[in-house]
Amino acid sequence: MRAPFLLIAAGLAAVLTAPAAARSNRGVESVHQPVVQRSDFTLDVPAGDLSPADSARVLQWFDALDLDYGDRVSVDAGTVPGPVDAPIAPLVARYGLFLSDGAPITTGALPPGHVRIVVSRSVASVPGCPDFSAYSQPNFTGAASSNFGCGINSTIAAMVANPEDLVRGRRGRGSTADTAAKAIRVWRDAVPTSQNGLKIESTKGGGE
Numbered sequence: 001m002r003a004p005f006l007l008i009a010a011g012l013a014a015v016l017t018a019p020a021a022a023r024s025n026r027g028v029e030s031v032h033q034p035v036v037q038r039s040d041f042t043l044d045v046p047a048g049d050l051s052p053a054d055s056a057r058v059l060q061w062f063d064a065l066d067l068d069y070g071d072r073v074s075v076d077a078g079t080v081p082g083p084v085d086a087p088i089a090p091l092v093a094r095y096g097l098f099l100s101d102g103a104p105i106t107t108g109a110l111p112p113g114h115v116r117i118v119v120s121r122s123v124a125s126v127p128g129c130p131d132f133s134a135y136s137q138p139n140f141t142g143a144a145s146s147n148f149g150c151g152i153n154s155t156i157a158a159m160v161a162n163p164e165d166l167v168r169g170r171r172g173r174g175s176t177a178d179t180a181a182k183a184i185r186v187w188r189d190a191v192p193t194s195q196n197g198l199k200i201e202s203t204k205g206g207g208e
Contacts, residue, residue, distance in 0.1 A: 026142055030149020032129050034157040034166050038122040041065055042106050044114045047080040050087045058091050058117065065119055067095045070161065072120040076103035078110035088117060124163035126154045 025031055043061050045054050067073070073092050077084045089099050103118045110116055129150035136145045160166060 024141075025144045025148070027144070030144070030153060032126050032131065032149045032153055034124045034126050034153055034163075036122055036124045036163045036167050038120055038164070040104055040106055041119040041121070042108075043117045044111060045088075045117060047077075047084055047113055047115045048087070055087075055091060058088070059094070061117075062091070062095060062119075065121075067097070067119065069096065070121070070163075071097065072100045072122075072162075073097055074100045074103035074118050074120070076106065076110065076116040076118055078115060080113070080115055084115045088115075122163040124157035124160060124166055126150060126157055129154050 043058065045058060050058070065071075075085055075088055085099050092099055103116070104120060106116065106118060129147070131146045131150060134146040139145075157163070157166070162170075
């Protein structure tokens with residue numbers, strides 16, 4: 001007659017010894033969320049037209065940083081009056097990028113008569129994934145598994161074009177209705193793939 005009591009005690013012990021996160025997360029949101037880290041790299045150059053030596057120095061700096069898609073390049077004019085982007089924009093364009101508006105605040109004072117090129121690089125990742133620290137069974141509390149959300153959140157972190165969008169989002173352009181209907185309009189205006197007929201493929205191999 002003591003067997004049921006032993007089974008209940010064993011099940012209770014399994015619940016008590018399971019990790020707290022696996023027992024407490026009974027919602028639909030994962031405890032594993034993307035974390036965004038941003039690094040700012042700076043280079044001070046003379047304001048105005050750049051000399052060939054300064055232009056070469058900027059390009060060498062870009063190459064050393066491996067400047068690529070996803071990086072944000074901006075110019076801090078400091079106290080220099082007027083537009084200062086014209087000499088730097090063509091150098092950035094060589095890497096398929098555009099200058100961004102508004103440079104972030106960086107440490108150190110700008111020398112007089114100089115501007116600061118700032119390359120901001122953000123990386124998103126999901127720490128602690130994959131997480132198999134807790135068994136999926138038994139689960140007497142209906143809680144999510146310890147690895148719940150790791151797959152989709154890690155994929156989003158790897159695919160998002162601008163990781164900073166995961167932190168503060170992106171300001172909408174136009175009305176909400178226009179944004180929502182854009183994908184539908186593209187789908188409706190697309191030429192049907194069947195318009196050109198079916199493509200005939202041969203089942204024979206290349207050597208036959």
